[in-house]
Amino acid sequence: MVNLANYKDLVIGDRVIKPGSSEEFKTGDWRSMLPVIDLDKCIDCLTCWIYCPDDCILVKDDKVVGIKKTHCKGCGICAKACPKKAITMVEGEE
């Protein structure tokens, strides 16, 4: 991780020189709403997985199992996209 106290630790000229740095950028910090999935209604069509801009729908063996909270920014796109209305956006961190 970058030590923010020292400018010398930054790469010269606002460049990112190693791939995968977005993993370290916790977009979940912005969240005010969290999607909650009703797994009884879910048919595992994975539409939400395709639509999520931050790759936050966790899938195991082709089945939806939850949300990656570190990066889910609560945009609600998954809830809108779900054909079964299985996702509800709830206020708060959890």
Place this chain on the structure above:
Amino acid sequence: MTPAKHSDIAINGDCAVALAWRQIDPDVCAAYPITPQTIIVEKFAEYIANGEVKTEFVCVESEHSALTLCVTACSAGARTFTATASQGMAYMWEVLPIAASMRVPIIMAVANRAVSGPININNDHGDVMSARDTGWMSLFAENVQQAYDLSIIAPRIAEHHEVQLPCLMNLDGFILTHAIERMTPLDTHAVKKFVGEFKPLYPLLDVEHPVSHNLMDGPLFYFPHKYQTVKAMDKALEVTKQVFKEFQQISGREYNLVEEYMCDDASCIAIVLGSSFGTMKEAVDQLRREGMHVGVAMPRLYRPWPISDLAKVMKGKKSVIVMDRHLSIGSYGPMFPEVVAAALENEGEMPKMYNYIYGLGGADTMVSDFVSVYKDVKEGKAKRINYLGVRE
């Protein structure tokens, strides 16, 4: 090493810049013609058409695109040159700070010209002064020879690994761009050897090491990144001194962070930028013959600002006159507060400071005008800010 002998040529400032570029043979050049810079790109395009350089020349549709292309080409790893003036630079302005924060060492010749309005194509420093805070270095030439020399020197400073900043090479519009002067060029081999190969930092085209350029910075990163540029500017002063020394070895021509003329024993000195330095030297000669102890100095760079060298030249002087060829409307001329701030380094010794705004929009400023400036100061007729030649 004794400098090799070369025969002198007669050449105007724009062609001298184009000649330097030809000898350097940069990888990419993008420029949109604008008076009085046009001849630089015209002449350079001719070299390309004749196969004398291998430069990729891109005919863009505007200055905004020209600089954007230069930023991209330089990020990709190409040594990149461009030229502009006045409104052209104004149109580039949005990209100027981006180039600096991306730390791409683009070299841009600026044929200094007044910025509209009123519409005016003649010389003053309105264009470059308005780019002051964008993070570009800024070098000033006094004559055609220097426009040529500094065009060769600039990439060495800009591309230094601890500097990596874009650089403006300023030559006064028409006064230097269009007037023909005698000049001693270097031979092409010597220029190529001096400038060397461009070794870009994290180039985009290095596919073995993928990188991303120009990302968004939140508040936690924006300020530290800016501070990084501040440190690069500090480093640039040291590097400039070193490069000047190396250039002297191949050319016999000496450059300094602050050029002085008759300053040692002077009680009153003027500070001026660009071609007026030459005119002021004439004024100084004339006044010296009349027994007045006057001198004149020119900061070779406006950014980074050579604070301690300026302080040194002002040390012990009774009065300092700052000649501004630009107007910061509603305040002093832009250089005045900066010279005053440099004088603060000589603790407890502040000379009397006067500001003269002169020569805007190409208004002729003759030796006699500069003579009257020194005399007015001596006779106590000068105010804090004076507008030379404007009748009130």
